[in-house]
Amino acid sequence: MARTRYAPDRGLTARMTVTMFLLGLVFVAFIALIIGIGAATHGSTDIIAFFCVILGGGMLIGSLFYSDKIALASAKAQLVEPTDGPEAARLHAVVDRICALADMPKPRVAIAPADMPNAFATGRNKDNAVVCATTGLLRRLENDELEGVLAHEMSHVAHKDVQVMTIASFLAIVAGLMVRMAFYSELFGGGRRNNNNQNAALMMFAIMAVSVVVYAVSFLLIRLLSRYRELAADRSGALLTGQPSALKSALVKVSGDMARIPTRDLRAAEPLNAFYFAPAMALNSAGASLSKLFSTHPSLERRLEELDKVQRQLSQR
Amino acid sequence: MGFLDSLLGRTKPVQPKLDDLFALPNAAITLEAGAGFKPTGSGSVCFRPVEGRSFTDVENDVRDLLNSSSSAEGGLPVEVSKDDYGFTWLVSSRMSDDLGSLVTDLHAVNSSLVDNGFGPQLLCTMVAFRDDQERRLALVYLYKRGTFYPFAPLTGERRDNALELQAKGTIGDDLKFEPDLARWFPIWGAPGL
Numbered sequence: 001m002a003r004t005r006y007a008p009d010r011g012l013t014a015r016m017t018v019t020m021f022l023l024g025l026v027f028v029a030f031i032a033l034i035i036g037i038g039a040a041t042h043g044s045t046d047i048i049a050f051f052c053v054i055l056g057g058g059m060l061i062g063s064l065f066y067s068d069k070i071a072l073a074s075a076k077a078q079l080v081e082p083t084d085g086p087e088a089a090r091l092h093a094v095v096d097r098i099c100a101l102a103d104m105p106k107p108r109v110a111i112a113p114a115d116m117p118n119a120f121a122t123g124r125n126k127d128n129a130v131v132c133a134t135t136g137l138l139r140r141l142e143n144d145e146l147e148g149v150l151a152h153e154m155s156h157v158a159h160k161d162v163q164v165m166t167i168a169s170f171l172a173i174v175a176g177l178m179v180r181m182a183f184y185s186e187l188f189g190g191g192r193r194n195n196n197n198q199n200a201a202l203m204m205f206a207i208m209a210v211s212v213v214v215y216a217v218s219f220l221l222i223r224l225l226s227r228y229r230e231l232a233a234d235r236s237g238a239l240l241t242g243q244p245s246a247l248k249s250a251l252v253k254v255s256g257d258m259a260r261i262p263t264r265d266l267r268a269a270e271p272l273n274a275f276y277f278a279p280a281m282a283l284n285s286a287g288a289s290l291s292k293l294f295s296t297h298p299s300l301e302r303r304l305e306e307l308d309k310v311q312r313q314l315s316q317r
Numbered sequence: 318m319g320f321l322d323s324l325l326g327r328t329k330p331v332q333p334k335l336d337d338l339f340a341l342p343n344a345a346i347t348l349e350a351g352a353g354f355k356p357t358g359s360g361s362v363c364f365r366p367v368e369g370r371s372f373t374d375v376e377n378d379v380r381d382l383l384n385s386s387s388s389a390e391g392g393l394p395v396e397v398s399k400d401d402y403g404f405t406w407l408v409s410s411r412m413s414d415d416l417g418s419l420v421t422d423l424h425a426v427n428s429s430l431v432d433n434g435f436g437p438q439l440l441c442t443m444v445a446f447r448d449d450q451e452r453r454l455a456l457v458y459l460y461k462r463g464t465f466y467p468f469a470p471l472t473g474e475r476r477d478n479a480l481e482l483q484a485k486g487t488i489g490d491d492l493k494f495e496p497d498l499a500r501w502f503p504i505w506g507a508p509g510l
Contacts, residue, residue: 008327016325082503089474096502097402100440101365103331103461106499144403160323232326239330242367242438243403315369 009235009309016228020168023221027171030214034178034207041203048181048207056174064166068108068130071122077112077132087111087138094147095131098154102240107131107157111138117254121153122162129157141250148247149254151237158236161229168225171218178211220293227298231306242314244307251307255300330437334463335427337493341444341456342416344465344491351487354446354454359509360419361408362426363400363440375433376405379426383409386422398508404440408509419444427460443468445510452477454484455510456492464495474505 031049038045063070072079080088092109099106107121107129117137123129131153133146141149156162182204238244297303322329348354366372383395396408407426411419423442430436439460446454455468467484469477481501485494495501504510 013325013327020324093402093502093505096500097365097404097440100459100461100500100502101331101437102328105497106502143401147403155326155328158323158328159326161326164324229326236326236328240328240437242365242372242435245368246403311368314367315371 009232009306012228012231012235012306016225016232019221019225019228023168023171023218023225026214026217026221027174030171030175030210033210037203037206037210041199041206045203045207048178048185052174052177052181056170056177059173060166060170064124064163067162067166068123068128071120072110072130072132075112075114075120075132075134077110079108079110079130087135090143091133091138091146091150094143094150095154098147098151098240102151102154102158104154104158107154111135117141119149119153121156123157124162125160126157131157137254140253142246144241144243144246145250145253147241148237148243148250151241152233152247153237155233155236155240156229159229159232161233164229165222165226168222172215172222175211175215175218179208179215182208182211223294223296226296230297231303234303234307235310238307238310239314244311244314248304248307251300251303331461333427333431333436333439333460335424335431335460337463337465338420338424338427338442338458340492341420341458341465344456344488345416345444345446347488347491348446348484352484353448354452354484355448356416356419357445357447357509358415358419359408359410360423360442360444361406361507361509362423362442363404363406363504363507364430364435364438365403365440366405367435367438371433372435372438375429375435379429380407382425382429383407383422386425396508400506400508406508410509416444441504443504443507443510452480453510454480455504455507456484457504459495459500462495462500463493465492466495466501468501468504470503470505470510474503476503 031053034045034049038049071077080091082089082092088109088111091111095106095109098104105126107123107126108131110130110132112132112134114134115136116134117140119131119133119137121129121131131150133150137149138146185204234247238247241247298306345356349356366376380395380397388394393410396406396410398406398408400406409419409422411422423444427436427439427442430439441460442458443455444458446456448454453470455470456465457468458465467481469480469484471477488494
């Protein structure tokens with residue numbers, strides 16, 4: 001039996017598992033609390049909770065199914081064929097080789113006309129995946145760096161990150177809906193309930209408070225999970241191509257350019273952040289520790305550090 | 318890849334399938350009889366090099382191994398070239414009637430890489446054919462799939478799809494062809510083609 005050089009990173013796996021477990025725990029606790037509040041105030045919170053879960057689920061399935069179309073449309077990206085020009089041919093050639101190495105079906109390939117150097121992969125599963133690179137990325141990166149970035153994106157596809165992150169954000173969606181529902185029923189329903197007005201107001205206030213807390217906690221957990229999944233994709237991508245240094249140099253190049261991009265472009269790209277190869281929001285030093293907590297991507301230093309580990313692993317005898 | 322692996326973001330590297338390569342000599346006879354394409358005697362292995370000393374050592378060993386076996390039989394030394402995408406091609410040139418030993422050469426490269434734990438780096442292997450009108454055709458073996466596909470380049474980065482499909486039809490069941498046409502990727506300028 002040939003030996004393998006591709007041992008998984010146990011620490012990363014463990015941290016990811018704990019994060020996902022906590023998300024699940026918060027969700028269960030949330031539902032239990034809502035029902036508990038209902039029981040305590042003799043109100044009908046289960047109906048509201050049920051309605052929010054169904055509505056949230058619908059939004060979830062919708063965004064999962066249209067993830068590729070939404071992402072492509074908001075990046076103004078165009079699907080390209082290999083015959084559409086030298087840049088399209090180059091992008092296709094790199095994707096072809098990555099797919100052949102990783103034994104994955106070839107995704108659709110798109111180019112977004114933006115000077116910001118970035119790439120993203122989306123689509124609900126391997127067969128519906130789209131990989132998109134911006135013209136700025138294609139212009140700045142050499143072939144092996146481009147390969148590193150696209151291998152990272154293809155790892156997101158292999159890890160089903162769109163599915164995982166969409167399901168993870170379910171909790172935040174439901175909590176967000178609950179806040180709104182509680183607020184509106186307070187606003188419009190309050191006047192009609194004369195007999196137990198006091199009770200209902202208390203109930204709605206409790207729901208609102210719990211939902212806000214759950215929203216905040218789940219938001220932080222989702223961001224944490226997203227950062228872990230970025231590291232996992234970096235790792236898999238670098239192992240696949242066998243060139244962690246090419247990915248490192250791409251990261252340094254892209255992050256360096258990122259800071260120089262004018263603000264207008266950054267704001268336009270913000271909703272897409274979670275899908276991107278590198279986040280479009282520049283970190284300023286004053287809010288660095290806080291923005292670390294909120295950011296969808298790990299810091300450049302952290303990513304380079306993890307890639308150093310891959311490099312050492314690959315050069316072992 | 319299992320459900321748990323994708324949930325935890327672990328990618329298992331795909332090991333190459335090596336055995337199907339040996340069906341090639343038989344298929345070449347069928348191809349020559351049916352379409353007039355003869356092997357040119359050159360074939361190559363394409364892999365993605367890994368950075369670091371340990372892969373370079375393995376790569377050098379493989380080259381020495383191939384060179385010693387081919388010089389013992391009076392063949393040409395192995396050529397090494399790098400393509401635009403950072404992949405390494407080892408080209409072995411044999412006499413055109415000796416496809417069997419060419420395949421053995423290619424297999425030697427594969428097993429050295431696999432034995433040293435670099436099996437997942439193998440991309441494809443290519444054996445070149447040519448007919449009387451100097452039309453070029455390659456049979457490309459995809460390691461991760463264990464399947465073949467034909468590739469017929471024309472001038473100016475165009476492919477002769479009709480010829481490719483004709484070759485597939487002629488060889489028929491003698492080779493396992495890649496059913497997913499999206500994976501028949503072009504290898505422009507592959508050394509030895």
